[in-house]
Amino acid sequence: MSRLAKLVAREVLDSRGQPTVEVEASGDDGAFGRAIVPAGASTGRHEAKELRDADARRFGGRGVRRAVAGVGAEIAPAVLGIDLDDQAGLDARLVDLDGTPDKGRLGANAILGVSLAVAHAAAASKGEELYQHLHCLWRDHVGADAAGPTVPLPMINMISGGLHAGANLDFQDFLMVPVGAADFGGALEMASAVYRALGAILRESGAEAALVADEGGYGPKLRADCHAVERILEAVVACGLEPGRDVAIALDIASSRLFDPAAGLYRLSATANDVFDSAGMIDLLEHWTRQFPIASIEDGLAEDDWDGWAALTARLGGRVQLIGDDLFVTRTDRLLLGVERKVANAVLVKVNQVGTLTETFATLALARRSGYRAIVSARSGETEDATIADLAVAVGAGQIKIGSLARSERLAKYNRLLRITEHLGPNPPFAGRSAIEL
Ligand code: PGA
Ligand code: ZN
Numbered sequence: 498m499s500r501l502a503k504l505v506a507r508e509v510l511d512s513r514g515q516p517t518v519e520v521e522a523s524g525d526d527g528a529f530g531r532a533i534v535p536a537g538a539s540t541g542r543h544e545a546k547e548l549r550d551a552d553a554r555r556f557g558g559r560g561v562r563r564a565v566a567g568v569g570a571e572i573a574p575a576v577l578g579i580d581l582d583d584q585a586g587l588d589a590r591l592v593d594l595d596g597t598p599d600k601g602r603l604g605a606n607a608i609l610g611v612s613l614a615v616a617h618a619a620a621a622s623k624g625e626e627l628y629q630h631l632h633c634l635w636r637d638h639v640g641a642d643a644a645g646p647t648v649p650l651p652m653i654n655m656i657s658g659g660l661h662a663g664a665n666l667d668f669q670d671f672l673m674v675p676v677g678a679a680d681f682g683g684a685l686e687m688a689s690a691v692y693r694a695l696g697a698i699l700r701e702s703g704a705e706a707a708l709v710a711d712e713g714g715y716g717p718k719l720r721a722d723c724h725a726v727e728r729i730l731e732a733v734v735a736c737g738l739e740p741g742r743d744v745a746i747a748l749d750i751a752s753s754r755l756f757d758p759a760a761g762l763y764r765l766s767a768t769a770n771d772v773f774d775s776a777g778m779i780d781l782l783e784h785w786t787r788q789f790p791i792a793s794i795e796d797g798l799a800e801d802d803w804d805g806w807a808a809l810t811a812r813l814g815g816r817v818q819l820i821g822d823d824l825f826v827t828r829t830d831r832l833l834l835g836v837e838r839k840v841a842n843a844v845l846v847k848v849n850q851v852g853t854l855t856e857t858f859a860t861l862a863l864a865r866r867s868g869y870r871a872i873v874s875a876r877s878g879e880t881e882d883a884t885i886a887d888l889a890v891a892v893g894a895g896q897i898k899i900g901s902l903a904r905s906e907r908l909a910k911y912n913r914l915l916r917i918t919e920h921l922g923p924n925p926p927f928a929g930r931s932a933i934e935l
Contacts, residue, residue, distance in 0.1 A: 499524035499581045499622040501615060506568035506607065508561050511536055511878040512906040513711065516561045520568060520610030522618040524581050530617025534606045535849055536878035538660045538711065539669060539751045541800050541823030543831065545852040548604025564604040571603060572611055581619040584634050588612055588855035605852035612853040613884050627884065628917055631854075631891030638858045639865065647926040648681045648918050649873065649889045649897040650674065650933060651911070652747045652793065653688040654714035655695055655732075656725040658767065659751050661877050662716030667765040669751035670714070671725040672898070673733070674792055676930040677743030681918050685902070685911060687738065692902050695732035702728070711877040713901030721768050726789050741790035745933065748785070749795040752778065753823040756799035763799070775805030779812055786817055792933050793818035795845060800824050806840040818843050818870060818933055827851040827860050836867045842935070843870035846894065848885065861892050870932070872896040879906035883913035890917050895932035 503523040511517045511533075519533045536547065548567070550560035575594050579587050591611060595603045620630035628646055636643045652674045658666025673691055678684035696715060699706030704717035719725055726746055733744045740746075755763045763773045773781060775798060782797050794813070798805040800823035810819055822845035825831045835841050844864045848857050864871045873889035875898065889897040897914070900907035918925050 499526040499528050499619075501577055501579050501581055501618070504568055504573040504577070504611060504614070506565040506610060508565055509533060509880070511880050512904060513878050515559050515878060516556050517878070517880065518561050518564050518568075518604075518606045518610040520614040522611070522614035524618050524622045526622055528581065528618045528622030530614045530619070530621055532610055532613030532617055532884055533880040533882040534610045535876035535880065535882070536606075537847070537849070537876045538878065539754055539823070541753060541826045541850065543800065543823070543826045543828065544850045545605035546599045546601035547606040548601065561604075561606060564607040567603045567607050568611060572607065576611070581615060581622050584612075584616060584619070585637075585855050587615055588853035591853060600852045605849060608852045609849050612855075613848070616854055617884070626887070626917070626920055628887035628890045631887055634854070635858060635892045639862045644893040645926060646890045646921065647893040647895070647928050648914060648921070649894055650676070650928045650930070651681075651684055651688070652872070652896060652898045653692075654712045654901040655692060655729050657710030657712055657714040657716050658722065658725070659754060661712055662710035664767050665716055665718055666722050666725060667755060667767045667769055668722050668725070668748055669754075670712070670749035670795070671729060672747040672749070673729060674745040674747050674933055675743065676745045676792070676933060677738070678929070680925075680927050681914055685915075687736070687744065689902050690736045691729070691732045691738070691744065694735045695729060698728050698731055698735070709901070709903050712875075713903035713907045719768065723785070723788070726785075730789070745790050745792035747793035747795070748791060749822070750782070750797050751823070752796050752798055753800040756802065775802055775808065779805070779809045782809070783812060786813060791817060793820060793843070795820035796822045796824065803834070803838060803840060807838050810840050810842065814842050816935055818935065820845050820870075820872060822847075822874070825860075827857060829856070829859050829863050832860055832863050832867075832869070836863075836869070841869070843872060845898070846871050846873045847876060848888070849876065857888070858892070861894065870895060872898050874898040875900055875907070875910060881906060881909045883909045886910045886913035886917065890914070893928075895928040
């Protein structure tokens with residue numbers, strides 16, 4: 498049994514050049530683990546809070562020196578000596594030490610960095626791959642009937658709008674899901690072909706697709722949001738693939754950003770120049786699902802529009818995956834509310850929304866018990882850290898959302914999944930079409 502002997506934290510930069518927290522954990526047997534914390538742009542109101550310096554002289558106030566200092570001054574003294582395998586004990590101690598409901602005192606960025614770095618060190622100490630260690634923890638959490646490690650079906654960003662691409666489009670993410678792929682490598686091959694074909698189509702139409710957005714997707718100037726889906730489907734066909742059969746469409750509306758709470762209305766101003774109440778948004782989304790082969794819609798309504806969400810789920814939940822991201826923020830209390838109110842049928846899982854590995858397992862376990870799908874997700878601000886690839890495999894989440902097939906902070910995760918696929922041996926379990934189809 499190895500014990501936590503050392504914690505080192507530092508400020509490093511993420512894929513947007515913004516500061517974030519890196520933590521290194523060492524065991525008394527020399528085992529070593531490192532993790533870097535991601536950051537969102539379209540963050541939900543109910544997420545755990547990052548601690549930022551608010552010192553305008555550095556990084557526009559977004560420095561994380563206070564979070565880093567807290568790891569050395571407060572967290573290390575409280576957790577050094579803990580058994581590296583005791584992830585639940587570590588995470589409980591971190592939560593208690595912080596003492597606030599949103600982790601705002603020490604910062605969810607500091608806390609998550611420690612939580613994940615220790616998991617890496619524990620895996621190293623046992624001589625296991627991270628996904629194997631996380632699978633052991635997951636089995637401890639949900640019981641021995643947990644399914645074995647499974648490579649997830651990816652949903653891959655093709656076109657970005659909203660906060661990830663200078664508000665060029667109203668909706669945030671237009672993704673393709675390679676539902677026809679037989680294995681993970683095949684899914685990436687399909688996605689890469691479509692991504693390149695889409696680039697050519699956008700350039701030919703003069704849509705200024707030369708630059709990529711925060712998650713590596715194109716950030717074109719289009720006259721209407723529906724044109725984004727139409728261009729993706731053209732690219733799918735150009736690759737000799739069949740929309741609906743080989744490739745489905747997924748959307749992240751990220752509609753909390755569109756919602757005007759004072760008026761109770763959704764304002765689509767980038768392309769549509771239109772205003773909707775919840776019922777109008779539901780009609781719009783239903784129309785889209787009739788027009789296009791859409792398998793999944795994330796944050797179709799705003800983070801606190803529970804009544805709207807219930808109506809949306811009643812209308813579309815039987816045939817479309819409806820994911821709560823800002824709605825659930827990876828928290829069990831909010832997901833439980835969703836289950837009780839029959840709201841959504843899937844949860845997006847972002848480790849930094851909740852702030853510890855154990856709380857992430859709790860949300861994944863609740864989703865599993867409640868018949869909700871789970872999609873492990875990256876943030877728009879990422880790094881070379883690929884922990885979420887191992888997490889998605891370990892818990893058999895079924896789906897993963899990383900971004901596009903561009904920018905190395907995205908490819909780090911896809912490539913990690915390729916390595917894990919190989920490590921799993923011949924015929925590795927791949928979630929495939931059934932992970933998303935209802
Ligand atoms: P974010 O975007 O990381 O900027 O929150 C990702 C998402 O909304 O799913
Ligand atoms: Zn989202």
